Amino acid sequence: MLSVYLSGEIHTDWRDEIAQGADGMGIVFNAPVTDHGASDDCGVNILGAEDDKYWHDHKGAMVNAIRTRKGIEEADVVVVRFGDKYKQWNAAFDAGYAAALGKSLIILQPAEHDHALKEVNAAALAVARTPDQVVAILRYVVEGTLPG
Template sequence: MGLNVYLSGEIHTDWRERIIEGAQGLDVTFSAPVTDHAASDDCGVAILGAEDSKFWHDNKGAKMNAIRTRKAIADADVVVVRFGEQYKQWNAAFDAGYAAALGKSLIILQRPEHDHALKEVDAAALAVTREPEEVVATLRYVLTGALPE
């Protein structure tokens, strides 16, 4: 049994790399959003043309990114959503809700200080983790039945 895992959420730390590296040897295929912040923000206007209003600039980019995100979440067996410290990741919360609505297995990765703010998101998750290594251990257990040593 293999897993398709979508890694959603903040793009400013190395959490994705830690999960991918830790999962070496497991039958896991990872996908993720575009993590180049400038490319993600400007894809709509770069491809479809400039906008005078920042709202419509962002709207074009959000819609273009949604094509990738919707496909990746739909194809995923497991969706991991990371809520970081520096920014409010409204898009991550949206991804978590979308994944939950599709009945996807949801793993949340967050710091304890976000527990109250994310209580509804956490309630929809099958696991709430604190570190990327806990996500890896969860994936390893799901795939092999092995507990951490």
């Protein structure tokens, strides 16, 4: 059973596309909490309110980091998606953490991010443009077969 952690952008359905494409391959997927509101507010919801937005966000980041670290550490492969809409500093951090742990790293990004992510991409074993390409990589890893 291959364990894959799907990190990064949370505003599109790329995770579902990969999971559906990999159905039947014996892959277990894990991911951060993708409900933006829950992710932002988990710290204050669990640990108590904060008047200062910095501490509000800090509490949430710390609680989310517990899940993220566990997911990356337990994964065989880490896929990090950089989307079009937002600067995803957390995704870059996840990619660096995965690389530091020696995880097999796949970056999923549009071509216009190539220059900005050149150091991140240099640490990856593959840079994909579409969820279908990620599925094809996973199929090759698990089954040794090529698309088509």
